[in-house]
Amino acid sequence: MTNQKESNAIIEIEDLDFYYNQTKALKNVSLDINKNEVFAFIGPSGCGKTTLLRVLNRMNDLIPKTRVVGKVQIEGHDIYDPNVDVVQLRKSVGTVFQKPNPFPISIFDNVAYGPKAHGIKNKKELMEIVEESLRQAALWDEVKDRLNDSATGLSGGQQQRLCIARVMAVKPEIILMDEPTSALDPIATLKVEELINELKQNYTVVIVTHNMEQAARVSDKTALFLNGSIIETNETNQLFTNPKEQETEDYITGKFG
Amino acid sequence: MVEVKPNHLIKVKRNQVFAFTMLSLAAALTVLILLAIVIYVMSQGLSVISMEFLLDSPKSMGAEGGIYPAIVGTIYLVGLVILIAAPIGVGTAIYLNEYMPDGRFKSVLRFATELLAAIPSIVHGMFGFLFFVIALGDYTGGWSILSGALTGVVMILPIIIRASEEALRSVSNNLKEGSLALGTTRWYTIKKIVLPLAIPGITTSIILAIGRVIGETAAFLLTLGGSLLLATTVFDGARTLALHLYLVAMETGNTEMAFGTGAVLIVLILIINLAATGLFKLLVRRFSA
Numbered sequence: 001m002t003n004q005k006e007s008n009a010i011i012e013i014e015d016l017d018f019y020y021n022q023t024k025a026l027k028n029v030s031l032d033i034n035k036n037e038v039f040a041f042i043g044p045s046g047c048g049k050t051t052l053l054r055v056l057n058r059m060n061d062l063i064p065k066t067r068v069v070g071k072v073q074i075e076g077h078d079i080y081d082p083n084v085d086v087v088q089l090r091k092s093v094g095t096v097f098q099k100p101n102p103f104p105i106s107i108f109d110n111v112a113y114g115p116k117a118h119g120i121k122n123k124k125e126l127m128e129i130v131e132e133s134l135r136q137a138a139l140w141d142e143v144k145d146r147l148n149d150s151a152t153g154l155s156g157g158q159q160q161r162l163c164i165a166r167v168m169a170v171k172p173e174i175i176l177m178d179e180p181t182s183a184l185d186p187i188a189t190l191k192v193e194e195l196i197n198e199l200k201q202n203y204t205v206v207i208v209t210h211n212m213e214q215a216a217r218v219s220d221k222t223a224l225f226l227n228g229s230i231i232e233t234n235e236t237n238q239l240f241t242n243p244k245e246q247e248t249e250d251y252i253t254g255k256f257g
Numbered sequence: 258m259v260e261v262k263p264n265h266l267i268k269v270k271r272n273q274v275f276a277f278t279m280l281s282l283a284a285a286l287t288v289l290i291l292l293a294i295v296i297y298v299m300s301q302g303l304s305v306i307s308m309e310f311l312l313d314s315p316k317s318m319g320a321e322g323g324i325y326p327a328i329v330g331t332i333y334l335v336g337l338v339i340l341i342a343a344p345i346g347v348g349t350a351i352y353l354n355e356y357m358p359d360g361r362f363k364s365v366l367r368f369a370t371e372l373l374a375a376i377p378s379i380v381h382g383m384f385g386f387l388f389f390v391i392a393l394g395d396y397t398g399g400w401s402i403l404s405g406a407l408t409g410v411v412m413i414l415p416i417i418i419r420a421s422e423e424a425l426r427s428v429s430n431n432l433k434e435g436s437l438a439l440g441t442t443r444w445y446t447i448k449k450i451v452l453p454l455a456i457p458g459i460t461t462s463i464i465l466a467i468g469r470v471i472g473e474t475a476a477f478l479l480t481l482g483g484s485l486l487l488a489t490t491v492f493d494g495a496r497t498l499a500l501h502l503y504l505v506a507m508e509t510g511n512t513e514m515a516f517g518t519g520a521v522l523i524v525l526i527l528i529i530n531l532a533a534t535g536l537f538k539l540l541v542r543r544f545s546a
């Protein structure tokens with residue numbers, strides 16, 4: 001019984017519960033995210049946005065005593081199946097973190113880090129990947145003359161775009177972004193937002209943001225989280241202009257959060 | 258109320274000046290005492306130091322002749338100890354910090370390491386004597402460089418493990434997650450991100466350990482055998498410079514020869530420290546390039 005709409009989903013989450021120790025951080029979450037879509041998670045602090053994002057590439061595996069109940073499928077495969085290769089999963093589901101975290105090595109080596117780890121040794125090939133990724137991340141022109149300088153010398157916004165380039169160099173299918181602009185100034189934020197608009201040609205992007213204008217600017221669909229549950233999911237402009245739930249309206253009109 | 262504030266500030270300022278003065282005096286005093294000791298030992302020992310002193314074997318229990326076997330013994334012993342202890346210690350620290358889940362067993366292990374570090378060296382010597390020299394004598398050659406080195410390993414492992422763990426722990430979780438999230442294995446992340454950043458701390462721990470081995474007498478008195486002959490294999494007995502100094506001073510009463518040995522010991526420590534620091538800088542440069 002798969003209809004056209006469902007087969008389009010690259011991420012399918014069904015009745016997901018998530019626990020930190022005994023604490024239930026996600027309750028009965030179900031969500032479909034389509035290919036080449038920018039999907040935003042919004043909601044007040046502590047409602048589980050980061051937790052769900054980290055479920056999608058199993059980064060929560062690194063936190064002891066966490067537990068997943070329910071089903072998460074990416075491209076039709078259950079990612080919590082015991083046979084899943086987590087390293088492969090993380091290759092196809094990349095992450096941009098809230099705080100830019102460039103490695104304390106050169107700009108070039110940062111971008112080449114993933115490809116090198118995955119066995120690409122050829123210098124020319126690496127150079128091509130690095131240039132392409134930096135161009136995609138709209139950083140190439142700013143750094144092309146100092147690829148061998150340390151990445152930690154870049155500005156915050158440049159560092160974040162470098163982290164985006166680093167993810168793209170691995171050629172993932174899906175890019176997860178956890179408040180990618182919260183540490184950036186307005187101009188750097190604008191650059192990253194423009195970038196996200198470009199990205200959806202080739203990637204599926206899931207973005208967490210506290211900023212509703214940002215969600216409105218970059219995303220196709222939005223889900224509102226409250227206390228570990230999804231209150232409403234809809235086309236972004238629908239959700240903001242014509243919310244179905246009272247809680248959504250309260251949140252977007254600033255009554256809480 | 259308004260007048261209180263400037264007074265208060267002046268007082269804070271005065272306290273700061275006072276504290277600063279005291280601290281710099283303390284620092285100056287430390288350096289002075291250190292310098293005094295080094296100069297004293299050097300001046301007392303310099304008269305006996307010559308090419309023959311460095312390259313000859315001792316005669317009459319060290320009251321005459323040179324200290325060549327003790328120099329060789331020291332280098333052999335330190336080399337062997339580090340060769341065994343560094344990989345085990347750093348490996349253990351990596352395992353504890355990066356792989357082992359938190360829990361009771363880990364706490365017990367950490368506690369045991371702390372305890373081991375606090376054991377007086379003569380007790381290590383006693384253990385080394387009973388275990389490596391006597392019980393395993395057929396394999397270690399009894400009193401030998403090997404027995405001494407194994408005892409030294411037990412003695413310094415806690416230092417290396419603790420300091421290395423500290424260094425590994427200081428690597429930010431953001432960087433580790435950043436690497437893992439790119440689809441790299443744990444080991445790759447350790448090799449490329451964690452270890453390079455921890456290398457300075459690890460190197461420091463190894464330098465500390467070397468210092469401990471060079472300066473140690475009690476543990477080696479009971480395990481090296483104190484042979485005056487030039488050691489050729491690790492199964493031979495030997496003595497280190499520190500041990501030689503102690504034995505010459507105690508057995509022959511020849512303080513000139515003892516001070517000469519002390520002077521050489523100080524220079525050797527200086528050289529090893531400089532070499533280790535150089536090596537550390539080289540490692541850092543290589544890894545961060």
Ligand SMILES: Nc1ncnc2c1ncn2[C@@H]1O[C@H](COP(=O)(O)OP(=O)(O)OP(=O)(O)O)[C@@H](O)[C@H]1O
Pocket residue numbers: 020023025043044045046047048049050051052063210
């Ligand atoms: N490592 C952890 N251990 C235990 N509880 C955690 C952990 N990380 C998050 N939580 C809890 O899970 C809940 C959801 O946290 P999460 O970080 O997903 O929220 P969020 O929506 O991303 O919030 P924010 O907007 O502040 O980033 C919170 O109650 C939080 O306290």
Ligand SMILES: [Mg+2]
Pocket residue numbers: 049050051178
């Ligand atoms: Mg969050």
